[in-house]
Amino acid sequence: MGDFNFRPYSTQYNLTTAILNDSWTLKWPSWIDDQNYNGSREIDHIFVSFGTIIINTRIIESSASDHPAVWAEITI
Secondary structure (H helix, E strand, C coil): CEECCCCCCCHHHHHHHCCCEEHHHHHCCCCECCCCCECCCCCEECEECCCCEEEEEEEECCCCCCCCEEEEEEEC
């Protein structure tokens, strides 16, 4: 997890998601959450192993950073 500085659909993202799942798209397959936030341009990601269950994941806007952060609640 972390600030990977690559966007979804980039080569780096595609290489990573070939072996791991993105927590955001597991919870929100359309990239848009239930508060109408579109995560398709984010550079922070939480990647999880296949089979991990995402209970919730959100993007957090904060003045403490130059971009939003992501968090996820998971179980196996």
